Amino acid sequence: MEATTARDLSGRLDLCCINTATLGHREPIARVAQRVAAAGFTWITPWRQEIDERRPERDAEALRAAGLQVSGYCRTTALAHDTAAQRQQAIDDNRRALDVAAVLGARQLIAVVGGLADSSRDIDGCRLHILRGLEALMPTIEATGVRVSLEPLHPFYAADRSVLNTIAQARTWCETLDPLGRHFGIAIDAYHVWWDPALVSSIDDAGALIGAFHVCDWLRHTHEPLLDRGMMGDGVIDLKALRALVEHAGYTGLVEVEIFSRDHWWREDPDVVLRTCRERLQTAC
Amino acid sequence: MEATTARDLSGRLDLCCINTATLGHREPIARVAQRVAAAGFTWITPWRQEIDERRPERDAEALRAAGLQVSGYCRTTALAHDTAAQRQQAIDDNRRALDVAAVLGARQLIAVVGGLADSSRDIDGCRLHILRGLEALMPTIEATGVRVSLEPLHPFYAADRSVLNTIAQARTWCETLDPLGRHFGIAIDAYHVWWDPALVSSIDDAGALIGAFHVCDWLRHTHEPLLDRGMMGDGVIDLKALRALVEHAGYTGLVEVEIFSRDHWWREDPDVVLRTCRERLQTAC
Numbered sequence: 383m384e385a386t387t388a389r390d391l392s393g394r395l396d397l398c399c400i401n402t403a404t405l406g407h408r409e410p411i412a413r414v415a416q417r418v419a420a421a422g423f424t425w426i427t428p429w430r431q432e433i434d435e436r437r438p439e440r441d442a443e444a445l446r447a448a449g450l451q452v453s454g455y456c457r458t459t460a461l462a463h464d465t466a467a468q469r470q471q472a473i474d475d476n477r478r479a480l481d482v483a484a485v486l487g488a489r490q491l492i493a494v495v496g497g498l499a500d501s502s503r504d505i506d507g508c509r510l511h512i513l514r515g516l517e518a519l520m521p522t523i524e525a526t527g528v529r530v531s532l533e534p535l536h537p538f539y540a541a542d543r544s545v546l547n548t549i550a551q552a553r554t555w556c557e558t559l560d561p562l563g564r565h566f567g568i569a570i571d572a573y574h575v576w577w578d579p580a581l582v583s584s585i586d587d588a589g590a591l592i593g594a595f596h597v598c599d600w601l602r603h604t605h606e607p608l609l610d611r612g613m614m615g616d617g618v619i620d621l622k623a624l625r626a627l628v629e630h631a632g633y634t635g636l637v638e639v640e641i642f643s644r645d646h647w648w649r650e651d652p653d654v655v656l657r658t659c660r661e662r663l664q665t666a667c
Numbered sequence: 668m669e670a671t672t673a674r675d676l677s678g679r680l681d682l683c684c685i686n687t688a689t690l691g692h693r694e695p696i697a698r699v700a701q702r703v704a705a706a707g708f709t710w711i712t713p714w715r716q717e718i719d720e721r722r723p724e725r726d727a728e729a730l731r732a733a734g735l736q737v738s739g740y741c742r743t744t745a746l747a748h749d750t751a752a753q754r755q756q757a758i759d760d761n762r763r764a765l766d767v768a769a770v771l772g773a774r775q776l777i778a779v780v781g782g783l784a785d786s787s788r789d790i791d792g793c794r795l796h797i798l799r800g801l802e803a804l805m806p807t808i809e810a811t812g813v814r815v816s817l818e819p820l821h822p823f824y825a826a827d828r829s830v831l832n833t834i835a836q837a838r839t840w841c842e843t844l845d846p847l848g849r850h851f852g853i854a855i856d857a858y859h860v861w862w863d864p865a866l867v868s869s870i871d872d873a874g875a876l877i878g879a880f881h882v883c884d885w886l887r888h889t890h891e892p893l894l895d896r897g898m899m900g901d902g903v904i905d906l907k908a909l910r911a912l913v914e915h916a917g918y919t920g921l922v923e924v925e926i927f928s929r930d931h932w933w934r935e936d937p938d939v940v941l942r943t944c945r946e947r948l949q950t951a952c
Contacts, residue, residue, distance in 0.1 A: 498887070503905040505862070538823045540862035541887050541903045551864035577790070577825035579836035602783070602826050607892055618826045620788040 388626040391637065392664050399425035399453045401596065401640035402432060405655060406648030411441050414652075415448035421656035425636055427454040428486070435478060438485040445486065453490070453636055454531065454569070454594055455483035460496025461515035462508035462545070472496075473515050477522045484526035490593055492569050493532045497542040509545050516559055516566070523565045531593040532556065533569035536577075538607045549575055549584040556591050567593030570628060571640065573600055573611055576619045585627045592633040597621055597667050598641040609644035613658055615666030625667060637667060673911040676922065677949050684710035684738045686881065686925035687717060690940060691933030696726050699937075700733035706941035710921055712739040713771070720763060723770040730771065738775070738921055739816065739854070739879055740768035745781025746800035747793035747830065757781075758800050762807040769811035775878055777854055778817045782827040794830050801844055801851070808850045816878040817841065818854035821862075823892045834860055834869040841876050852878025855913060856925065858885055858896055861904040870912045877918040882906055882952050883926040894929035898943055900951030910952060922952060 391397060400418045402411070409417075411432040418426050426445060433441045433455075445452060458476045463469045476491075483491045495512045502508055516530070523530060532552045535544035546552055552568045560566040568591045575581060585592070599617030604610045614621055625637065639659045641647055647655050676682060685703045687696070694702075696717040703711050711730060718726045718740075730737060743761045748754045761776075768776045780797045787793055801815070808815060817837045820829035831837055837853045845851040853876045860866060870877070884902030889895045899906055910922065924944045926932055932940050 498903055503903050505903075505905070509864075536822065537862040538821070538892060541885055541889070545862075546864075547862055548864055554864075577822040577830075577832055579794075579831075579833055579839075600826055604826070607823060618783055618788050618790075620790070 388622055388629050391667060395422045395660065395663070396424055397636060398423060398663050399427055399636040399638035400656065400659065401427040401454075401456065401638050402429055403456070404639050404641045404647065404659065405652045406644075407432060408648070409652070412444035412448070415445050415450055417652050417656060419448040419450055421653065421660055423656070423660070424449065424451060425453045425638075426450045427456060427492075427638055427640075428452065429456045430479060430482070433482060433486070435482050438482045442486045452486045452488040453638060454492045455479065455486060455488040455490070456492045457533075458491060458493040458495065458530075461512040462496050462499040462502070463511070464499045464501050469511060469515060473518045476515070476519055480519065480522045480526045480528050483528045488528060490529045490531045490567065492594065493530050494535060495532065495544050495546045497540060497545055505540065505545055512545065513555060513558060516555070520565065529565055529567055529593060531567045531569035533571060533594075534574055536574040536607070548578060548580070549588055550580060553584070553588050553591060563591060567591050569594035569596065571596035572619050572621055572624055573598050576600060576624065582627060585631050589631050592628060592631060592635075594635065594638060595625065595628050595633060596638045596640045597625075597663075598639065609642045611642045613641060613647065614639070614662040621667045637663060639663065673907055673914050676952060680707045680945065680948070681709055682921055683708060683948050684712055684921040684923035685941065685944065686712040686739075686741065686923050687714055688741070689924050689926045689932065689944065690937045691929075692717060693933070694937070697729035697733070700730050700735050702937050702941060704733040704735055706938065706945055708941070708945070709734065709736060710738045710923075711735045712741060712777070712923055712925075713737065714741045715764060715767070718767060718771070720767050723767045727771045737771045737773040738923060739777045740764065740771060740773040740775070741777045742818075743776060743778040743780065743815075746797040747781050747784045747787070748796075749784045749786050754796060754800060758803045761800075761804055765804065765807045765811045765813050768813045773813060775814045775816045775852065777879065778815050779820060780817065780829055780831045782825060782830055790825065790830055797830065798840060798843060801840070805850065814850060814852055814878060816852045816854035818856060818879075819859055821859040821892070833863060833865070834873055835865060838869065838873050838876060848876060852876050854879035854881065856881035857904050857906055857909055858883050861885060861909065867912060870916050874916050877913060877916060877920075879920065879923060880910065880913050880918060881923045881925045882910075882948075883924065894927045896927050898926060898932065899924070899947040906952045922948060924948065
């Protein structure tokens, strides 16, 4: 990777964000928000299952009362399905997510686009269905002013979680959906992209489209591809070099911690998790 | 994927090959060879742990006696290591593999290049070490006449098994190592590459460099990223379309079955496995 330098995060928790998945969704969002704020953070990214989407105002108020701003809202539901009715249902559901994101004051909805339709072996066909589904969100995106950040997931998830798998592919999708770059961006998660042989050029090409940067770590002998992610510094990703690439490409946004760790961090005291995140953001990222 | 047509494999077991990993390395190579031949195959790709590398002539004779020809030999050992002494040891080991491949009459040595060095977070640095290691094999490659087929592995393995992860990257490496394309080629395994958004163009660009084509299937809800591969037809890969792409790019070689399946096919009667491979090669590939 290039030897450019990233921003100094020491004492800059205002540049950092906690994605609530890091705490394992064990407590109500109001309690999570209090903990996140008490640990010194001012930004949060909640998940849909934590929010009462029929009456999101109350949860929005709880976040504000804790002194937090909302960076992103996680996340879209899968868009490739076998039938047109199922695809329409997914579009409607994602429109609701955009509406709720707006109520929360979120800057962006994180898009995890989904894997293959249930009975499909046609990955390119599913990708086209998903593009059409994203396109159908445009009126709601314009009405709400919430940007959609397409998150390429690790190729391990291509079958069942996301057929969007590289930064270069996300850039192509953004350019297809939104040539002016106003409504769609890219969420880069270190865990999903660190292996990419085209990492340097694809980050550079993504440039101003980069709308979010997520960190955790890839454990060298990870035993499980979904819920065994590591704390920053405990794995093999050169996070400082990766962040330098992203910032060299023009990214000035938040560094967001998102760790899925069923057997380790999700069993740990949430305040210990947050203290560890705070320390590692300043030393290992 | 493109709608070009692949060769018709019906009744063409002469175009097919059995990689012995498919049978789980449960029996001596002579017995495996007899079973493979009895199932109607004439090509085999054995693994190093099955061959007595100090006296490979006897195993070579066993394969010939069964009426089999050797397509590939699996596989190189990891080339990125923390110390120069370890790296040299790996080079020496891979030279021995080339010598043994020559004795077996194998057309190619399959190269799985290894993951990150034990204490490294520098994936690009490791890639450079590996390129130098492969370069150091050149005199032995020339002496033996055994071609090396670089096999990009699924990005899931980047930390611990292979930092070579896409067909495009393998092509760049081939061109770097061997501009005339005489000694290095690419082994394409459906399991490792099926998700790649750049699949069509990278296969097309690889063209005459494609030296091997391996098939199995990606199970939709695979629970384990190493030993849970599926029989062709049981998963989500459009193998016919993928083979059409490879053949459209100029590949006229064998279609080789390689299935790592600890909990299913490795527990099945080897003759049943081989009969299933024979059928699926003609119907699902």
